[in-house]
Amino acid sequence: PSRPYFTPIHLQPFYQERFGYERGDFPITERLGDVSLALPFSSVMSEAQVSEVVERLRAALAA
Template structure:
């Protein structure tokens, strides 16, 4: 499952806190236009697609797979809500 965090929340801090709580999470949806081959071939640069870059900087992937038990899903939801103060 992919989560987009509010602008005031540091995604990397959330990922680190989830890790401390035993939950794997990763940055998600990198901006393809910022990969070196696209920079070199097409001249793309940071700031060119601000909406995509903002989304990329605020998105993270939570655990997801078909066999994930309901109890694990509930735990992830509870921990994320706790970290975000909700």
């Protein structure tokens, strides 16, 4: 299944604690993290699975 994209690394707890990063330090990265979507992909996906991802993405974009 699709899901929101990864939280930018500077907002991960380790990096915030170790280096003091916070939201606003890298606004472009944060914006991309906020609006990006991770689609399923794998070299072992069947053609049917790839087609399903494509069709669902098309339907979502058309809505």
